[in-house]
Amino acid sequence: xxANNEIGExxxxxxxxxxxxxxxxxxxxxxxxxxxxxxIDVKALDLDYATFSAHKIGGPIGVGALYVKNxxxxxxxxxxxxQEKKRRGTxxxxxxxxxxxxxxxxLLDHKTWEIYDTKIRALRDELAQRILEEIPGGSLNIDLxxxxxxxxxxxxxxAEGESTQLYLDAEGIVVSTGSACxxxxxxxxxVLMAQTGDAEVAHSSIRFSFGLDNTKExxxxxxxxxxxxxxxxxxxxxxxxxxx
Amino acid sequence: xxxxxxxxxxxxxxxxxxxxxxxxxxxxxxxxxxxxGIVGNLICGDQMKMYIKVKDxxxxxxxxxxxxxxSAIASTSALSELAKGKTLDEATQISAKDxxxxxxxxxxxxFHCSVLGHQALADAVEKYRAQK
Numbered sequence: 001x002x003a004n005n006e007i008g009e010x011x012x013x014x015x016x017x018x019x020x021x022x023x024x025x026x027x028x029x030x031x032x033x034x035x036x037x038x039x040i041d042v043k044a045l046d047l048d049y050a051t052f053s054a055h056k057i058g059g060p061i062g063v064g065a066l067y068v069k070n071x072x073x074x075x076x077x078x079x080x081x082x083q084e085k086k087r088r089g090t091x092x093x094x095x096x097x098x099x100x101x102x103x104x105x106x107l108l109d110h111k112t113w114e115i116y117d118t119k120i121r122a123l124r125d126e127l128a129q130r131i132l133e134e135i136p137g138g139s140l141n142i143d144l145x146x147x148x149x150x151x152x153x154x155x156x157x158x159a160e161g162e163s164t165q166l167y168l169d170a171e172g173i174v175v176s177t178g179s180a181c182x183x184x185x186x187x188x189x190x191v192l193m194a195q196t197g198d199a200e201v202a203h204s205s206i207r208f209s210f211g212l213d214n215t216k217e218x219x220x221x222x223x224x225x226x227x228x229x230x231x232x233x234x235x236x237x238x239x240x241x242x243x244x
Numbered sequence: 245x246x247x248x249x250x251x252x253x254x255x256x257x258x259x260x261x262x263x264x265x266x267x268x269x270x271x272x273x274x275x276x277x278x279x280x281g282i283v284g285n286l287i288c289g290d291q292m293k294m295y296i297k298v299k300d301x302x303x304x305x306x307x308x309x310x311x312x313x314x315s316a317i318a319s320t321s322a323l324s325e326l327a328k329g330k331t332l333d334e335a336t337q338i339s340a341k342d343x344x345x346x347x348x349x350x351x352x353x354x355f356h357c358s359v360l361g362h363q364a365l366a367d368a369v370e371k372y373r374a375q376k
Contacts, residue, residue, distance in 0.1 A: 158311060160289060160290075160311055160312050160313055160316075161313075162313035162314060163261075163312070163313055163314055163316075163317060166261065166314050170262065179289055179313065180288070180289045181289055181290070181312065181313030181314075181315070181316070181354075188289060199286050199287045199289070200286045203286065203289035235269045235270050236264070236267045236268070236269060236309055236310060236317075237309060237310070237311045238282070238284075238291040238292065238293045238309045238310060238311045239286070239291070239311050
């Protein structure tokens with residue numbers, strides 16, 4: 001990946017490619033999360049393979065694309081038919097492909113990566129700042145300067161993630177969480193565990209993801225209810241909030 | 245990472261989550277309890293405390309605190325209703341299944357929250373008896 005999907009952190013892909021090529025290895029990168037949000041040049045990155053999905057850019061679910069650099073090894077996953085010069089043997093998902101194309105056209109026409117870098121980044125940063133200022137026990141799990149401009153991953157001391165998520169859902173606000181409870185697993189987000197080693201931070205994490213349609217009104221709406229939700233959860237929690 | 249699952253809880257679970265009963269809001273000094281049971285830990289992401297006030301061998305009043313998910317909060321809320329007025333023996337016999345039935349059934353992978361609830365109350369009773 002160019003950027004991690006949970007916390008948006010930029011990953012040193014150029015170093016990985018350089019090292020891999022020195023060892024005569026190949027690099028595949030899943031660029032789904034960054035398509036439309038950052039300018040991408042697969043040739044400049046010298047990637048051997050890259051994948052993209054339509055659903056993260058407002059296109060339909062169930063269709064993606066694979067970039068393969070000229071000359072690198074390639075073996076089809078689905079064999080049998082002759083479609084796509086025998087690269088993928090199955091009937092085209094025509095409707096999906098057209099939808100993908102339309103979503104991509106929108107990206108290019110509007111240069112959405114510039115909108116994300118300016119308008120969306122400003123919204124994300126504003127919510128991050130308000131969380132730090134207005135919610136005791138709130139902390140960020142991202143580096144604002146070195147991450148995707150549309151993701152905000154924060155943790156709230158003593159307030160478990162799934163509970164926070166569902167109280168927000170009741171207010172019409174949809175977020176995701178790194179809490180184990182929510183994923184049906186016993187382990188919390190492996191990304192946050194690797195980053196912090198702190199299970200409470202991971203179980204208490206909430207991820208806000210901004211899209212092109214979000215506005216300042218959405219920040220106002222979130223901050224109208226989030227402080228109260230967190231305060232309530234902290235007051236019924238077995239854990240005492242350490243931050244005053 | 246959970247990217248937004250469907251609301252898979254029963255109406256009763258939702259009610260106990262949105263309107264929890266008998267929780268201890270804030271400092272432990274707010275409630276005059278005789279014993280407190282604790283179960284769970286932060287690694288698992290679920291921890292519950294049950295505070296009991298005992299009179300004539302019966303649970304006169306109960307409060308709880310929970311760090312945990314919807315099912316955890318609903319389980320302790322439901323258990324607090326079930327436990328009030330019970331004798332200490334009856335209280336320890338409130339099983340995970342009793343809590344689960346009372347809630348109109350938790351999702352299968354959340355059943356352990358009702359198990360934790362049962363254990364928290366059993367721990368409180370045990371600690372109360374150990375004091376005597």
